[in-house]
Amino acid sequence: MLKTALLDRHVALGARMVPFAGWEMPVQYTGLVEEHIAVRTAAGLFDLSHMGELYLEGPDAGRALDFALVTAPGKMAVGKAHYSMICAADGSVMDDLIVYRLAELRYLVVANASNAGVVADALRERIVDFDVTLDDASMRTSLVAIQGPKAAEILQAHINVDLTTVKYYSGVEAIACGVPVLLARTGYTGEDGFELFTAWDDAGVVWDTLMTAGAGHGLIPAGLGSRDTLRLEAGMPLYGQELDRATTPFEAGLGRVVKFDKPGDFVGRAALEAARETPRKVLVGLRLTGRGIARTGYPVYLPGATDAAGIVTSGTSSPTLGMAIAMAYLPVGHNALGTEVEVGIRTQRVAAEVIAMPFYRRST
Amino acid sequence: MEYPDNLKYSVEHEWLATDGTVGITAFAVEQIGDIVFVELPAIGSMVEASKPFGVIESVKAVSELFAPASGKVIAINESLADAPETVASDPYGAGWLVKIELTKPDEVHALRDSTAYQAMIAAS
Numbered sequence: 001m002l003k004t005a006l007l008d009r010h011v012a013l014g015a016r017m018v019p020f021a022g023w024e025m026p027v028q029y030t031g032l033v034e035e036h037i038a039v040r041t042a043a044g045l046f047d048l049s050h051m052g053e054l055y056l057e058g059p060d061a062g063r064a065l066d067f068a069l070v071t072a073p074g075k076m077a078v079g080k081a082h083y084s085m086i087c088a089a090d091g092s093v094m095d096d097l098i099v100y101r102l103a104e105l106r107y108l109v110v111a112n113a114s115n116a117g118v119v120a121d122a123l124r125e126r127i128v129d130f131d132v133t134l135d136d137a138s139m140r141t142s143l144v145a146i147q148g149p150k151a152a153e154i155l156q157a158h159i160n161v162d163l164t165t166v167k168y169y170s171g172v173e174a175i176a177c178g179v180p181v182l183l184a185r186t187g188y189t190g191e192d193g194f195e196l197f198t199a200w201d202d203a204g205v206v207w208d209t210l211m212t213a214g215a216g217h218g219l220i221p222a223g224l225g226s227r228d229t230l231r232l233e234a235g236m237p238l239y240g241q242e243l244d245r246a247t248t249p250f251e252a253g254l255g256r257v258v259k260f261d262k263p264g265d266f267v268g269r270a271a272l273e274a275a276r277e278t279p280r281k282v283l284v285g286l287r288l289t290g291r292g293i294a295r296t297g298y299p300v301y302l303p304g305a306t307d308a309a310g311i312v313t314s315g316t317s318s319p320t321l322g323m324a325i326a327m328a329y330l331p332v333g334h335n336a337l338g339t340e341v342e343v344g345i346r347t348q349r350v351a352a353e354v355i356a357m358p359f360y361r362r363s364t
Numbered sequence: 365m366e367y368p369d370n371l372k373y374s375v376e377h378e379w380l381a382t383d384g385t386v387g388i389t390a391f392a393v394e395q396i397g398d399i400v401f402v403e404l405p406a407i408g409s410m411v412e413a414s415k416p417f418g419v420i421e422s423v424k425a426v427s428e429l430f431a432p433a434s435g436k437v438i439a440i441n442e443s444l445a446d447a448p449e450t451v452a453s454d455p456y457g458a459g460w461l462v463k464i465e466l467t468k469p470d471e472v473h474a475l476r477d478s479t480a481y482q483a484m485i486a487a488s
């Protein structure tokens with residue numbers, strides 16, 4: 001089991017540790033709902049050091065990524081970041097990613113922990129004809145995220161950049177808590193917040209400094225449990241649930257991410273052009289109107305039908321909204337807002353309704 | 365955490381009172397986390413010792429409820445439909461789950477008393 005540089009701190013804080021993608025990670029500290037609400041109303045501190053960090057550098061770095069991914073990193077301005085995906089030749093999703101352009105010829109690709117090896121291998125294979133090198137820095141890089149409406153205020157006192165100049169989905173080199181970081185205004189919670197990439201051993205001082213600085217602002221450590229409910233409320237997909245090798249970006253409602261207008265071929269282009277016209281399913285948001293909570297893998301029925309028409313990919317009792325919400329795949333044509341369906345929960349069928357995503361949107 | 369002396373405890377972390385009332389222990393409450401949903405059997409249905417009779421759900425996950433003894437369900441805690449969090453706030457009182465009429469009273473001897481139950485969870 002892989003351990004982050006912060007493992008001892010999590011244990012000392014009383015976290016419940018669980019195996020996740022080969023890593024021993026904190027699922028919760030004081031309680032999932034308390035952590036979720038802290039992120040929505042104040043701030044939460046996350047250890048995300050299990051994520052994969054892949055650096056690409058060289059004269060062809062932009063062109064290589066344009067070929068390997070569905071987005072157009074070659075056109076991105078230095079200092080910016082964007083959400084991207086790496087697809088297989090058949091158009092299915094291998095992982096979803098954040099891509100940062102750190103310099104004219106240097107990029108950072110952040111992959112899910114569960115796919116870090118798959119993404120590194122695929123990138124290596126796809127860049128062989130380009131003048132670019134790939135450096136898998138996953139085991140030398142820690143990642144601490146501070147998320148929530150108080151995140152900027154807490155972090156500002158401990159970083160040498162004016163955070164008002166750091167726009168959403170941008171990344172900048174900085175000194176935070178006395179150590180060099182890549183500071184990014186990104187997150188996976190639906191709140192404002194920052195992610196700080198550090199050298200492996202520097203995560204400790206960043207964590208300790210922000211824990212102390214945030215205590216008076218309501219910051220608490222937050223685990224992967226609340227990260228999951230926060231992203232679900234925010235309508236963000238999770239690889240392995242909404243996204244997988246049986247799903248195209250169009251089916252997941254993420255067709256806008258695929259940049260067909262970029263120059264040249266890219267892996268999956270032909271299949272994706274066809275897939276755009278022929279989705280086999282469509283991702284929807286559900287609100288359960290009957291009693292019960294829809295969970296991953298539960299069947300979804302059209303009213304009165306015997307056979308399942310779709311499947312729940314993620315579901316919970318929303319701590320912010322106080323109702324059961326879910327994401328599910330349904331057949332094309334049955335995804336209009338207000339469509340009534342039934343979720344199979346154990347021996348019962350529970351009424352649900354297609355509603356708009358995101359389920360939660362922050363007010364500012 | 366509190367484990368009243370007048371209750372018997374199962375290895376699946378349910379308690380049984382002498383009148384047949386069943387609930388979950390403070391240890392189970394802590395393990396499950398924020399309780400948001402409870403599903404109980406119908407009155408009149410039969411439950412079997414160590415077999416699932418319902419579910420309890422947190423924000424994160426679904427857990428089964430296991431009967432501490434066999435019997436017929438003669439009452440269920442209807443108030444949990446609207447206030448499932450009561451199980452966490454008062455697990456030995458207002459957060460009770462079901463009441464059963466035991467069909468095999470000898471099964472009670474297989475349950476632990478408070479001291480033995482606390483020793484079991486301390487060792488886990």
